[in-house]
Amino acid sequence: MSKKLEAEFVKQLNENQNIVHKICRLYTNDQHAHNDLFQEVTVQLWRAYPKFRGDSKFSTWMYRVALNTAITLYRKSKRRVKTQDYDSVQFKIEDQQEDDEQMEQLTLLYGAVKQLNDIEKALVFLYLEDKNYREIAETMGITEVNARVKMNRIKTKLTKIINP
Template sequence: MNQNELEQQFVALVDDHKQMIYKVCLMYASDDEGISDLFQEVALNLWKAFPRFRGVCKTSTWVYRISVNTCISHLRHQGTQPLTVPLTMSMTDLFPDESEREQLRELYQLINRLGELERALILLWLDDRSYEEIAEMLDISVSNVGVRINRIKAKLKQMSNN
């Protein structure tokens, strides 16, 4: 595979998974600039790892894991400046309706108060992932996914009422 084909496949991969990547970044950053920086850092890490991706797991699983690991690593090294690639993404591009953006911000503020596994579970559920996919991505049983998601939804409802 030549470099041009590799780049085209990579751009398609990022485009196919941009909302999931964005949602993961939203979980770890509080403003548009921070989200954009994290998105670019995830894209860079995906690009570095892309030639080694063998398809052993689903592409979405691979992208999700790199996204979460990049964001967690970024939090650990917050003082360092991330490298950037020419890839921009804004909340306005993904969610043009202002009221939808505001509801999403409020939801994510509540979600950010959850534990790390709870955040990952609800993020994947909100991304319309099946319980089987979530179980595979997080290495837990399918029945555990269902139980935890129900508990998280109840917890979020209680938090929103307070």
């Protein structure tokens, strides 16, 4: 691939990497697994990038690839994510982390969300990212009405988890 394409990809990934970190937090339980999943999602994004047509925003496309990768790997293994070593593909990506107070709140929220099934986790994630139901439906490949119904059911379920 061309250096221009690689530069565009790295720029987009740097600008939107928090999406991948948040998805990794939903589908992993420790930092090592988080790092492995982040690497695997990055590789899948890189492989798919030449096919990105720009029909949607990069972040919407990134959500879809990252969620599909995480869900697929999670379902296949139900344990530590297996990754491949790609020495030929190296990206310099700065790690962006949340501050301590935000991390505590996120840890509590992620604890409740981790009790949901894979699809519910993905829907909650997109909802918490302030995606509207049209964007959620587009990313998940479901209808807007279905996204609304599922989110209402998930909200009820989360309320019962948090306030038993």
